[in-house]
Amino acid sequence: MIRIPYFRGSGKLERARGIGHVPIIKSEFIQKKLQDFHVITRKKIDKLPNNLVFNLKDEINAQSLPDYIISFDGSGYELEIDEKFPSTRIGYIQIAAVLVFLKKMLDLRTQQFIDPLELRKMINESLFSMVLPGSNIRENKCNSLKDSWRWDIYQIFKEYKIENQRLLDIFWEIVECSGQIDEKNKKIFNNKIRLHRCPASDKCNGPIDIPKEGLNCPECGGALYPTDILRIHEEVKELQPNEGPLHRIMNLLEHINLIAYLRYLIKRRPEVLNKIAFIIDGPLALFGPTAWVHRAIFNYINGKIYQTLASKKIEYPVIVGIEKTGNFVEHAEVISKFLKSQALMVLTEDYIYQYILSTIPQSGIYGSETYYGQKVFYKTKTNQILTITIPRLKLGKSSKEILNHPALLRTLKLLDNIGTILYRDALIPVALAHSFASIPLNIGSKVLKILSLEKIKME
Secondary structure (H helix, E strand, O other): OOEEEEEOOOOOEEEOOOOOOHHHHHOHHHHHHHHHOOOHHHOOOOOOOHHHEEEOHHHHHOOOOOOEEEEEEEEEEEEEOOOOOOOOEEEEEEEEEEEEEHHHHHHHOOOOOOOHHHHHHOEEEEEEEEEEEOOOOOOOOOOOHHHHHHHHHHHHHHHOEEOOEEHHHHHHHHHHOOOOOOHHHOOEEOOEEEEOOOOOOOOOOOOEEEOOOOEEOOOOOOEEOHHHHHOHHHHOOOOOOOHHHHHHHHHHHHHHHHHHHHHHHHHHOHHHHHHEEEEEEOOOEOOHHHOOHHHHHHHHHHHHHHHHHHHOOOOOOEEEEEEOOOHHHHHHHHHHHHOOOOEEEEOOHHHHHHHHOOOOOOOOOOOOOOEOEEEEEEEOOOOOEEEEEEEOOOOOOOOHHHHHOOOHHHHHHHHHHOEEOOOOOEEHHHHHHHHHHOOOOOHHHHHHHHHHHHHOOOO
16 A cells, blocks of 8 residues: 555554545546557567577586686665654665685585585675765765765775775776777876866866866866766755665776776786686676766776786686676576577677667667676576676677677686575675675664764754
8 A cells, every 4th residue: 555645643654545546547548558558578589599599518618717706796775864854864885895715615515514614714805885975964064965975975986995906096097098999088188087067066167177186176166076077976866865876886886896806916916817707796887977987997908907918818807797687687587498508698789679678779789888798698507597798899789799708608617607596596606795795674774773873963
């Protein structure tokens, strides 16, 4: 029963009328309009195109496994910190990077009962947590919630470190790669990030070049930060929940974590990179105002990582994104019966827009503005159906180009060996990362509410 946002004398919320749905059912306009809708994902499939399916059993089984896996996951949660003022909210984020010793993990599978202490020995985790203000809250030094987000995002990038690397320095190096292939995508000029408009005021003219330490706008005097280029603050609402931008920054930090470890190793121990697999929870893509970063990450991986390894004749590391929900995951489950175990299905634009998605972008190329990886379906040796993304070798249409990726077969061999029965079509390292990053919604939210109320000065 839907609750109406009015309170009765008893203090309980008013409930909707039991027959409140009747006018909708009787409406001729609605009945006619429903007949005009078409659900694209329900289109019947009798068989899969032969030119998109590749049975790779022999090639996959001949591959070797990495020694280690580093998996990444994040959790974001916005809560109402005071029942008397439910519009007053705080957002919390946790990002986990989990290192798994693969050989030890595989050895444990042969045991009937697993010693929890032995399981713990094969895992090392790195976890960092952060907090962002929500509606009806702002930083003491800021005049608005949006300015508070701008300040706090900059502080996160300036203060947090991964393997002694500041997030800001990692981010800066990523952004420097944005214009490597196409000059029009360049974001840094003379070691300063260029903003095309002032985020502190709508009245100022641009562009404005911002150094790492930030500066005050020469026109309005407002504080400007290099991380303003992410434009996440533009999605922040002063009087509404902000789960959207909260998850936006969380997802970005997951991908920056991935790049941080690649950056750390390529500079210090490039020879060990091919012994490590990197798994991220979700696709190799970024969305919303941060979507432009996908191109910079693509350039970074193909330039600084792949080119360096190729010059040293070192194999590329396994880098893969795993999706658990969404249109593609649902479609993969439908067509799984047509795939043999250890079969890979490549997805072309024609197939995607005919069977999976109903909206075709202006470019006609799926993910051209968001993905630095290419999406494929893979059915593992144990018949798990996975929706995965593997780094593209070049930007452009989804195609069979992915079959030429040097790390493809080793990626599929790894996926064959790390499945878990804990969750449907899940992988052990991803499940571990999720368990470390996740914020329990019952006990966790109560504890965070107590912490928030205790530490925040409320009038």
